[in-house]
Amino acid sequence: MSDARRGQDPLADLLAALELTDTGARTDEDIFTGPSLWMPGGRVFGGQVYAQSIMAAVRTVAPDRAIHSTHGYFLRPGDVALPITFAVDRIHDGRSFSTRRTQAYQNGQPILSMIASFQDDDPGLDHQVDAPEGVPDPESLPTTADILGRVDHPVAKFWATSRAFDIRHIEQPIYYRADPARVAHQAVWMKALGTLPDQPELHRAALAYASDYTILESVMRAHGIAWTHPGLKMASLDHAMWWHRPARADEWLLYVQESPTASGGRGLATGRIFTHDGMLVASIAQEGMVRVPDLDDADPSPAR
Numbered sequence: 001m002s003d004a005r006r007g008q009d010p011l012a013d014l015l016a017a018l019e020l021t022d023t024g025a026r027t028d029e030d031i032f033t034g035p036s037l038w039m040p041g042g043r044v045f046g047g048q049v050y051a052q053s054i055m056a057a058v059r060t061v062a063p064d065r066a067i068h069s070t071h072g073y074f075l076r077p078g079d080v081a082l083p084i085t086f087a088v089d090r091i092h093d094g095r096s097f098s099t100r101r102t103q104a105y106q107n108g109q110p111i112l113s114m115i116a117s118f119q120d121d122d123p124g125l126d127h128q129v130d131a132p133e134g135v136p137d138p139e140s141l142p143t144t145a146d147i148l149g150r151v152d153h154p155v156a157k158f159w160a161t162s163r164a165f166d167i168r169h170i171e172q173p174i175y176y177r178a179d180p181a182r183v184a185h186q187a188v189w190m191k192a193l194g195t196l197p198d199q200p201e202l203h204r205a206a207l208a209y210a211s212d213y214t215i216l217e218s219v220m221r222a223h224g225i226a227w228t229h230p231g232l233k234m235a236s237l238d239h240a241m242w243w244h245r246p247a248r249a250d251e252w253l254l255y256v257q258e259s260p261t262a263s264g265g266r267g268l269a270t271g272r273i274f275t276h277d278g279m280l281v282a283s284i285a286q287e288g289m290v291r292v293p294d295l296d297d298a299d300p301s302p303a304r
Helices: 010-018 046-058 144-148 154-161 200-211 217-222
Strands: 021-025 030-034 066-074 084-093 097-106 109-119 165-169 185-192 233-243 253-263 266-275 280-291
Touching: 010 046, 010 200, 030 046, 046 066, 046 084, 046 097, 046 109, 046 200, 046 233, 066 200, 144 154, 144 165, 165 200, 185 200, 185 217, 200 233, 200 253, 200 266, 200 280, 217 253, 217 266, 217 280
Parallel strands: none
Antiparallel strands: 021 030, 030 084, 066 109, 066 233, 084 097, 097 109, 165 185, 185 253, 233 280, 253 266, 266 280
16 A cells, blocks of 8 residues: 555554654654555645654653643645654653654655653642533434435545544534534544554544544634635644543544634634543644635624
8 A cells, every 4th residue: 555545444544654663763863754644635634643743752752651742833734645754852851751842744844843741640639620511422423424425525425434533523513514503612522433452642642633633613613614615725733732631532532622712814722522421531722724715704793
């Protein structure tokens, strides 16, 4: 299979992409390579290169230190026809924390720059916000394949059959129809389409991968925009993630998302991920470019 992977098992392809090749270490960096997964339009999915950058950093840290936060910037679009090189700088190893910088490259140019922090398993204060109540069970909601499976369009077919995660919207999905309520929030259930190996760091990387799927939809909902809106251009600019507690990415997780603001052609979205029984396992923040040339926002409905 070529580097632009497009197989019959999306989860197996994702796991293969996260199994990076160690090309050897220079005096100042550890170097890894990984494949690009096929995407409609030929641009690398941001969640993929983010998860790969995490796995590259993981390979340079002691196994008893788990990743707990990342902050990354998407610098250039990636090309699915090319492999990706990951250079990891071992910035610091302290008594309890380790810090790494991962730079992802194609054709010698950086496409993502990320800093990650790792920590020993330490005792301490413990509290969390409550998960939303009254949320429908995931098994009662339609799958993406149910909604898009009959749509004759390459993007719809890809989303319906070729993504590694099962994504089920609580509210009406905005794949091809806008949300008339114009609310700046949504929630989805998600889980990997299969069983992942019992490797905690792999589950955290997979969760980072999936966290990029839908988070900017909260920005779109606030302005009555669907994915099919004419002239819509969107791209992730940065992504930050904090892991609070262990969780399996192959079990149902509730991803609650909201957008506090949008301005200057950018939208900010935040998210919280809960287990099925209400444990908060991760928090996310992302700013994205959102450009809609023909949208008349002179008198927008207020986002609620």
